[in-house]
Amino acid sequence: MSSTRRSSKPKIEDKHESHVESAKAAGLHYVCDDGPGLHRKRAGKGFSYTGTDGKAIKDKKTLDRIKSLVIPPAYKNVWICPDERGHIQATGLDERGRKQYRYHPKWREVRDETKFT
Template sequence: MTQLRRSDPTRPSYSRRGSGRGFSYRDPAGEKVTEKELRERFAALAIPLAWTDVWICPHPNGHIQAIGLDATGRRPARRQL
């Protein structure tokens, strides 16, 4: 069993941006993520479509995997179970 590691959403990490009719994922440098393994991990998080300003943890064992702004301006998070 993999041990959880603490996530820090204030640090640079992956992000999700609108792109055409879907989304693209960007690394901390702003470059488009093309690695299949990373894209599959991000898709498996099932981040709600309505979330904006999405931050995605760089570590698959981070205790917070994704956080973003919902339509009401709150910051809900997807946590590791």
């Protein structure tokens, strides 16, 4: 007797749409880290940050937002979302080369609400 099992996993397209909808529900923009972003470079004992235009970021509000993300100093290839309403706020590679994400707090809130329903 053969039985056919159907996968209950949603299709990739469906997952993408639900992520976009989740971002919208949280008042955020769904973003990808392959687009233009802000970048971090080592500068003495700290870091400097450059904008999408390659120029140094000096705006206090933007620098405060970046610092609030608490990106570990060991992360390499750091990408920071230029949009403060982006669902992904930053990505980087940890010491083992694994990609790590920093999400907007509202994104985590919405995703946590739906995770266990």
